[in-house]
Amino acid sequence: MKLRANLIIGGALFALAIVVGLLAPWLAHTDPVLDANLMNAEEPPSWTWWFGTDGQGRDIYSRVVYGARISLTVGIVSQLINSVIGVGLGLSAGYWGGWWDDVVNGLTNLMLAIPSLIFALAIMAVLGPGLTSLLIALGLTNWSFTCRIARASALSLKSQGYVQAATVLGYGDLRIMITQLLPNMLGPIIVIGTLGMGSAVLSEAALSFLGLGVRPPFPSWGSMLSEARDQITTAPWLSVFPGLAIFLTVLGLNLLGDGLRDILDPQSRSRRS
Amino acid sequence: MTGAPLIEVEDLRIDLDNGSGKVPAAEGVSFRIDRGETFGLVGESGCGKSISALALIGLLRQPLSIGAGAIRFDGREIQGLSAAEQRALRGNRIAMIFQEPMTALNPVSPVGRQIAEMFVLHKGKSWREANQLAVEALASVRVSAPERRVKDYPHQLSGGMRQRVMIAIALACGPDLLIADEPTTALDVTVQAEIIELMRNLCAERGTAILMISHDLGLVANVCRRVAVMYAGRIVEERGSADIFRAPSHPYTQGLVASLPRLGSRAALGRNRLKEIAGVVPAITNFPDGCRFNPRCTQATDICRTVAPTADFLEAGGLVRCHHHA
Numbered sequence: 369m370k371l372r373a374n375l376i377i378g379g380a381l382f383a384l385a386i387v388v389g390l391l392a393p394w395l396a397h398t399d400p401v402l403d404a405n406l407m408n409a410e411e412p413p414s415w416t417w418w419f420g421t422d423g424q425g426r427d428i429y430s431r432v433v434y435g436a437r438i439s440l441t442v443g444i445v446s447q448l449i450n451s452v453i454g455v456g457l458g459l460s461a462g463y464w465g466g467w468w469d470d471v472v473n474g475l476t477n478l479m480l481a482i483p484s485l486i487f488a489l490a491i492m493a494v495l496g497p498g499l500t501s502l503l504i505a506l507g508l509t510n511w512s513f514t515c516r517i518a519r520a521s522a523l524s525l526k527s528q529g530y531v532q533a534a535t536v537l538g539y540g541d542l543r544i545m546i547t548q549l550l551p552n553m554l555g556p557i558i559v560i561g562t563l564g565m566g567s568a569v570l571s572e573a574a575l576s577f578l579g580l581g582v583r584p585p586f587p588s589w590g591s592m593l594s595e596a597r598d599q600i601t602t603a604p605w606l607s608v609f610p611g612l613a614i615f616l617t618v619l620g621l622n623l624l625g626d627g628l629r630d631i632l633d634p635q636s637r638s639r640r641s
Numbered sequence: 642m643t644g645a646p647l648i649e650v651e652d653l654r655i656d657l658d659n660g661s662g663k664v665p666a667a668e669g670v671s672f673r674i675d676r677g678e679t680f681g682l683v684g685e686s687g688c689g690k691s692i693s694a695l696a697l698i699g700l701l702r703q704p705l706s707i708g709a710g711a712i713r714f715d716g717r718e719i720q721g722l723s724a725a726e727q728r729a730l731r732g733n734r735i736a737m738i739f740q741e742p743m744t745a746l747n748p749v750s751p752v753g754r755q756i757a758e759m760f761v762l763h764k765g766k767s768w769r770e771a772n773q774l775a776v777e778a779l780a781s782v783r784v785s786a787p788e789r790r791v792k793d794y795p796h797q798l799s800g801g802m803r804q805r806v807m808i809a810i811a812l813a814c815g816p817d818l819l820i821a822d823e824p825t826t827a828l829d830v831t832v833q834a835e836i837i838e839l840m841r842n843l844c845a846e847r848g849t850a851i852l853m854i855s856h857d858l859g860l861v862a863n864v865c866r867r868v869a870v871m872y873a874g875r876i877v878e879e880r881g882s883a884d885i886f887r888a889p890s891h892p893y894t895q896g897l898v899a900s901l902p903r904l905g906s907r908a909a910l911g912r913n914r915l916k917e918i919a920g921v922v923p924a925i926t927n928f929p930d931g932c933r934f935n936p937r938c939t940q941a942t943d944i945c946r947t948v949a950p951t952a953d954f955l956e957a958g959g960l961v962r963c964h965h966h967a
């Protein structure tokens with residue numbers, strides 16, 4: 369079944385990336401930063417150097433393996449920040465309505481009008497490069513879809529019998545939002561979060577490529593691509609392997625998101641009950 | 642019964658804001674319920690029963706609002722309470738169960754948790770204690786193997802079972818008043834009888850007063866000591882249940898009683914008995930002048946078409962709102 373294939377392949381690719389990131393110290397052959405040796409500079413992929421070496425003789429395989437840590441940290445943490453912001457704003461706006469809803473709607477439209485990467489770029493320019501700045505910049509700029517979905521879900525859920533029943537039973541607003549609304553909108557939020565992680569991984573690569581993300585010599589897939597720019601014809605393996613790592617991780621997250629959408633879809637959920 | 646009533650509704654008017662202005666969706670609604678008493682509110686769909694109940698617990702929301710009158714619970718004016726004070730009453734001292742047991746439970750939360758939440762919310766219990774109390778609450782509504790059932794999700798339960806869970810939630814905090822708004826309309830007849838019996842017994846044991854709302858006069862009269870009959874936003878007759886059956890005063894009530902099938906054949910006839918009174922209920926925006934029942938009333942005279950009848954208090958107790966009542 370096609371739906372299952374999404375989920376399995378996507379889940380496997382994402383899990384692979386996570387395992388690689390977690391086990392990086394054991395999987396890597398050399399230290400990604402310190403083990404430079406000009407004697408081995410620009411070796412093509414071989415039995416000894418699986419993914420080849422760069423101009424300073426560093427093992428690309430080991431750098432790609434360590435790079436998973438950065439990419440996934442940025443992907444997961446920044447998307448979590450986005451999800452919390454998006455759900456917090458959207459859920460309360462949909463449930464309360466009124467002026468608060470207008471404010472949140474205005475903010476969301478603003479965010480949607482400015483491409484999030486441009487916005488992130490601006491924040492990075494203010495904060496300066498580095499991992500923390502990256503997390504903040506990407507975490508603050510990609511919550512609008514989550515917010516929209518959370519708001520729309522809250523709007524439709526708040527007329528449900530169990531939400532009204534909770535009001536009648538003396539639940540406060542916060543308790544209603546957390547116990548009645550949030551769990552019932554989690555499906556689509558998770559789907560968007562998964563897809564958002566993919567785009568955060570890409571954004572990290574883009575910002576690092578532009579020299580605004582993680583700074584060399586520490587390896588991130590984006591900064592590796594950035595460094596490999598000049599040797600793309602002479603030493604293509606320098607670009608191919610980090611590029612492949614980005615591609616497979618983002619592909620995995622997108623497939624996973626699609627697969628989750630199929631099983632978490634509210635329609636199939638209500639059919640079950 | 643002596644002492645202050647548990648709940649006292651005085652000349653309540655509920656306004657409906659229909660965009661161009663306010664029209665009364667219910668008016669002149671007055672009744673009182675004593676501690677431990679059973680009181681019924683009967684009338685056709687749309688006559689204003691549910692909005693009256695919502696007014697009691699301070700939950701009328703736009704476009705509905707209280708236009709006039711007073712509601713006192715345990716001597717305190719509901720409208721004078723802060724939002725937090727009202728919340729502390731709801732679910733704790735005044736509980737409510739609904740028509741739709743299918744949708745009144747959170748589909749993604751185990752039923753035990755939903756019961757336990759009441760103890761956490763209103764009684765300040767820890768989750769550990771609350772979970773234990775939830776098992777007991779489920780046992781008290783005669784659910785077998787409650788320690789296993791608490792882990793079930795609503796979709797794993799039958800309609801009757803869900804309504805039992807709703808009763809367990811409603812009675813969890815030992816409320817003084819249980820409002821049951823069409824509690825069994827969505828259930829089939831045999832389950833209906835079980836649920837009503839359960840509700841009545843539990844409330845009697847605990848001294849909980851019941852306000853039972855239904856379109857079914859037979860059902861309400863069976864459960865409640867006193868019954869108020871509502872028509873087009875007004876209470877037209879309020880009597881002891883036995884009296885209403887024996888000698889209904891208001892022509893509308895007479896029609897209701899006459900249209901009730903004899904004992905035993907109720908199930909066969911289904912729910913559309915009220916149709917036997919010719920005509921339809923007028924829309925809120927289109928209430929007739931004078932007595933609102935006059936277009937359908939066989940005893941209507943000229944005065945009925947111009948002057949709204951006031952409440953007459955009957956010698957035997959109760960009241961009726963009709964120019965020519967029996």
Ligand SMILES: Nc1ncnc2c1ncn2[C@@H]1O[C@H](COP(=O)(O)OP(=O)(O)O)[C@@H](O)[C@H]1O
Pocket residue numbers: 657666684685686687688689690691692693703704705925
């Ligand atoms: N939220 C609302 N908005 C507009 N009209 C309402 C609303 N709730 C109830 N009404 C109107 O008020 C009247 C009484 O409704 P209700 O109390 O629900 O009747 P019932 O006696 O069947 O419980 C109906 O005519 C209904 O259309």
Ligand code: SF4
Pocket residue numbers: 891892893932933934935936938939940941942945950962963964965966
């Ligand atoms: S007042 Fe007149 S119209 Fe109204 S119920 Fe009595 S007899 Fe009928």
Ligand SMILES: [Mg+2]
Pocket residue numbers: 687690691692822823
């Ligand atoms: Mg109703």
